[in-house]
Amino acid sequence: MNETWKITVAAPRPIIQSALLAHEEALEWDFDIVLSGSEITEDHPEDWHLEAWLPRKPSRADKKAIAALFGNHDPDLVVEKLPDQDWVTLSQQGVEPIRAGRFHVRTPNFPPLDEPGVVDFLIPASQAFGTGQHETTAGCLAMLDGMKREGVVVRNLADIGTGTGLLAFAGMTLWPHALATASDIDAVCADVVADNAAMNRVALGAGPNALTMAIADGMDDPLLQARAPYDLLIANILAGPLVELAADFAKAVIPGGSILLAGLLAAQELQVRRAYSRAGMRLAARMTNGDWSILWLRKRAMAKPRATRAHKLPVWARQW
CATH class of the missing domain: 3.30.70.120 (Alpha-Beta Plaits)
Incomplete structure (x- = not known):
């Protein structure tokens, strides 16, 4: 080692x-x-x-x-x-389970949560980011749960920078008939995602309710491009790459589709939102979890919209 x-x-x-x-x-x-x-x-x-x-x-x-x-x-x-x-694995051992929306995320040290309606994920300590304990990952889980309750329909989703695969698994649980694609720049994530998928009974493959994994830098990958456009694109990475990839992400989403962004500090939110506004996205909802912001953005429709009253964020999404 x-x-x-x-x-x-x-x-x-x-x-x-x-x-x-x-x-x-x-x-x-x-x-x-x-x-x-x-x-x-x-x-x-x-x-x-x-x-x-x-x-x-x-x-x-x-x-x-x-x-x-x-x-x-x-x-x-x-x-x-x-x-x-392995310091990454060691740092995650023994961490307490988290609850975000309907999701309960735990390591093997803890039992599942025996409550009606709870979705339990077993994510061991690993070499990849995204066990659920970090505020950004937990915030994304809560936001996905809220999007489902708002009536969002997803037939094709992508999780960019997937890490452990957790957010892709959550999306597949909420929208079980969707095509699902996950990617990460780190090659170690391919085996991590495969192992976690097996433990959580998530199918791997190319069809509906099955996850396809790619090792890719941003959207520059034949598989990601071939499977686009997406109804939902998730990216829990860093503020800098989020800004750089704004145009690519917006292009990969259908009109009216959603982008879920995390990995940005609250102090970085304005910069990120400006980049996505220029790319044709509007804010649908936001959460803050500690010092971090979680943003749900929707792509403007092709047709010119009617004049409407100012958009109001859902009550559940103003603070988590």
Whole structure:
């Protein structure tokens, strides 16, 4: 197993969030360096830390790149070599189950939730993002549940940046006759999704109520293009790629179709919404979960719409 190193910086929440935003704008970032930011303890929500994981001992250039994210602040970088183990899997072990809408997501450490109407997903700790515990994934589950209750009809869906496959599984549960496609840029996700599909009795294949998996960067893939246009496109990734892919995502959705976006901080929401408005999308609903925004957008119809009263967000979608 390759060695893993971690660099940690502790600072107040606004400073860490500013560093994460700077990372989004870093055009020449080394993507071997994986970043995350979060509160250190629940009882001190303003005390955050930034953690950077590297598959090698950090070089002087690595440390300089991370320090540069903090601008005029002089961060104290704590460098440590981690034990030879899968730190992503380890970090997810023993996490509490979450409930989002009708969905209950758990690891094998916990039993299913025995309640009527609850959809239980078993998602073990893995090398892929998207176990449901992160605010963005949980928010997407809640938003999908709300979209179903609003009467959204989906015959063809795509989950871009699927990670564990969880959001694709949820969409297939809500719309069981839909074609379903999942993709991720990380090749490790193909096996992760296949394993999770087997554990959750999700069929793999090309027909209705079966999931087709692709390894792809954005929408630049023959399978994704051939299966378009979609009624629903889900993308829980990062704000930067969401902005860059706005035109491609909008093009891949039918008029009146939906795009569900997550992975963006509330501070990044306006930038993302502007990009999708320019691409012909309008806001249907939004949620906030912690510091994160979850957006439901709908593609404007081809015909010129009649004058109507201002669009009002559903009550359930204003805050989660």
